[in-house]
Every structure is written in structure tokens, then in C-alpha cells.
Amino acid sequence: MKQQAEDAKEAANLAFKKQDYGQAIDLYTKAIQILPSAVYYANRSITYLRTECVGYALTDASKAIELDKSYVKGYYRRAAAYMSMGKFKQALKDFETVVNARPNDKDAKIKFNECSKIVRKLAFEKAINVDDGKKSVSETLEGTLDSIVVEESYAGPKLEDGKVTQNFILSLMEFYKSQKILHRKYAYKILIDVKKYLTQQPTLVDVTIPDDREFTVCGDIHGQFYDLMNIFKINGLPSETNPYLFNGDFVDRGSFSVECIFVLFSYKLLYPNHFFMARGNHESSNMNQMYGFDGEVKAKYNAQLAELFTEVYNWLPLCHCLNNRVLVSKVGM
Known part of the structure; x- marks a missing residue:
């Protein structure tokens, strides 16, 4: 024995x-x-x-x-x-x-x-710690984004009338392939808009998939931007006829977590009813401090944006139910 x-x-x-x-x-x-x-x-x-x-x-x-x-x-x-x-x-x-x-x-x-x-x-x-009624980062930024100046030297993608478009996302992905950074004004705007949307969503999201449609469920991306690009190359870009669910753990470990999350959040804003995101155990402040995302955000942007990410993560749904039959959630949580 x-x-x-x-x-x-x-x-x-x-x-x-x-x-x-x-x-x-x-x-x-x-x-x-x-x-x-x-x-x-x-x-x-x-x-x-x-x-x-x-x-x-x-x-x-x-x-x-x-x-x-x-x-x-x-x-x-x-x-x-x-x-x-x-x-x-x-x-x-x-x-x-x-x-x-x-x-x-x-x-x-x-x-x-x-x-x-x-x-x-x-x-x-x-x-x-003192409960002094401190405002959240999103509340602090409310009404001040217009005052952030986009420098003339910035040649990256820009939101159109403050909105995410398909052209914006395509430009963003190409911009990231050149290892360049989205302007902080648009970074703030995307996070604030995503948070506003998520605050209205339930913890369990029901998803209906027509019988003649495919539905792609993706596991951990963990900051691997080029893997994410390969997923889109193999399965097609997200759209109303090509829906996706990314099931948590978008960040940490990989060196391009910022790039991954902004592409994913942009698609969430563009196709809110056909692009879904669940919270994983790496969408939290403690895990981000230990596994690298917090440091990456501070290096590419600042501590305020890192705090705003945590605020957004706190509102992500925890699970999705597909056609009332399949429950999708993070077993690692």
C-alpha cells in the first residue's frame, strides 16, 4: 500500500x-x-x-x-x-x-x-479610521472630468461625445498593442460610467440565449492582453449577435491588466445586454495589492484611479444564470 x-x-x-x-x-x-x-x-x-x-x-x-x-x-x-x-x-x-x-x-x-x-x-x-463622511472617488470626480485637459500631443483613441463606440474600442486595442496608455480623462470616464451601470444590476444576472445563437464563456484573463486578443480573433469580436461572458479574474499576475480591463469595460458599455462580466476573487483590493494590479495602475496612472477600480469591482455581479439552466460563477471565490 x-x-x-x-x-x-x-x-x-x-x-x-x-x-x-x-x-x-x-x-x-x-x-x-x-x-x-x-x-x-x-x-x-x-x-x-x-x-x-x-x-x-x-x-x-x-x-x-x-x-x-x-x-x-x-x-x-x-x-x-x-x-x-x-x-x-x-x-x-x-x-x-x-x-x-x-x-x-x-x-x-x-x-x-x-x-x-x-x-x-x-x-x-x-x-x-474615522467615519467623516468621505466621498467616494466617483463622487469626488463628478462634474470635474471636463476640466481634465487632453494634451495636443496625445494621439490615442478618444471617446465620441463622451461615449464608447466600436471605432473607439478597435482603436484602443491597436493602441494597446503599441503598449501605449489611454488618456486618464477617458480612463476615469469609462470607470465612472461602468459603475453607474453596475449599481443598477442584480447580484445574479439572468441571461437568455436564443436557440440558434452561440454564447462564449471565458475564464481567467489575468492581465494577458495578447491572449484576450487571440480569444477575439478565434471567436470573433463581441457584438449583439456574438455575446460573451467573462467570468472574473480579469487582472493581476499579467503585465497588461489595465489594458485588459479597459477593453472589457468598454465592451460592457457598448453592449450592456450582450457582454457580461462577473466578479472573481481577484477583483478586490487585497488581492490586487498582493498580485500586482494595484502597483500596475499606480505606475500607469495614479493611486486615485486604483481606488476607483476597487469601487467599480464592488458592484460587479457575482454570477450569471444562462437560460435558467446553467449557473456560472467563480469557484475560486
Whole structure:
């Protein structure tokens, strides 16, 4: 039995290296069923993290610790799961256990210090927080967008009468292929208009698809702009006769998250009843700080726009029901 379990684990490790995480999970599960061990649970935990099934990852890491309280990787995996869930105090406690057990582990020290900074920052913000009726970014910008000057040197796409058009989006995508930045005036306008629309939408959106029509559902884009362009090349551009649903995780990790989200939001404004977007676990302030989107927005624009993105994300629907039969939502949330 021990050899059978080890064989299953080794096969799972190979699948993991090939990034075939579904196969790896199945094989780790087989090893656990044959002979449960802390190692197998910890390995399946990191695999679940890679697929962003954070709840399962947390459960497996905790099970690894239960089976062997001295197994350091169990604490490391559980800390990573807690971080992904935004439970920084719990993560810090586990990272501290890892650092104490392995004082020379550089990666553990880096993760511990990062987590410690977040915990201190949150504690400080809580201590000084005062409900002073502060306006949201969108409220602050209300009525002031016209005062933002578009420089004569700007040669990029422009909204037509303040509206998104098909020509605007086509120009925007070509502009982004040249790795140029949309003017902040239009960036602000798109986000404010998207927020206004989303505030009127339900959490669960019902979508009706005619029997003779196709409907494209896309998973995580994660800032891969050229992958997004390839999707449109293969499946056609969004339109009233070619509807799409992008099911969350538009940003983070990739280097072109800003470009991806503005193309998607532009299509949402152009075809509100034929282009759908759901909120994923990466459409949140904490995840954006950890996985790169927050820094990207600040580098390409400013902190105010990063805050406005968070306001917009808070209004995104969480799920869609297709023809009263198929529920589409983010399992990683």
C-alpha cells in the first residue's frame, strides 16, 4: 500500500510540473485514499492553491498539520491559503511557525515580513479610521472630468461625445498593442460610467440565449492582453449577435491588466445586454495589492484611479444564470 501511494504521489508530482493540476489533484487524492499522510495533503493543498480553490487548500493544509504537527510545509501551505483569503493574522502566525522552524529559509522570511507589514498597516488604518463622511472617488470626480485637459500631443483613441463606440474600442486595442496608455480623462470616464451601470444590476444576472445563437464563456484573463486578443480573433469580436461572458479574474499576475480591463469595460458599455462580466476573487483590493494590479495602475496612472477600480469591482455581479439552466460563477471565490 505504501508503494502504491508513493507511485501515485510521484505521478501527481509529474502532472504538477506539467501544470496539469486537475490530473495532479486526482492522483494526490488517490494517494491519500490508499495511505493518508501529511505530505500528500500538503501537496494537494498547493495544487488547489494553483487552481485558486482556496477553501480546499486551507482544509488540506490543516489536515496535514493535524496528521503531523512537526511538518513545516503544512504550516507554509496553510499560511499561503490564509493570505489568499485575506486572513493575514492567521497567515502571520503560521509564517512565524515556519520561520522559527527554519530560520535560514529566505523565502519564508520574505513572506513573513510581507505579511507582517500588511497586518501592521491594517491595524494602523483601523486605529485612525474615522467615519467623516468621505466621498467616494466617483463622487469626488463628478462634474470635474471636463476640466481634465487632453494634451495636443496625445494621439490615442478618444471617446465620441463622451461615449464608447466600436471605432473607439478597435482603436484602443491597436493602441494597446503599441503598449501605449489611454488618456486618464477617458480612463476615469469609462470607470465612472461602468459603475453607474453596475449599481443598477442584480447580484445574479439572468441571461437568455436564443436557440440558434452561440454564447462564449471565458475564464481567467489575468492581465494577458495578447491572449484576450487571440480569444477575439478565434471567436470573433463581441457584438449583439456574438455575446460573451467573462467570468472574473480579469487582472493581476499579467503585465497588461489595465489594458485588459479597459477593453472589457468598454465592451460592457457598448453592449450592456450582450457582454457580461462577473466578479472573481481577484477583483478586490487585497488581492490586487498582493498580485500586482494595484502597483500596475499606480505606475500607469495614479493611486486615485486604483481606488476607483476597487469601487467599480464592488458592484460587479457575482454570477450569471444562462437560460435558467446553467449557473456560472467563480469557484475560486
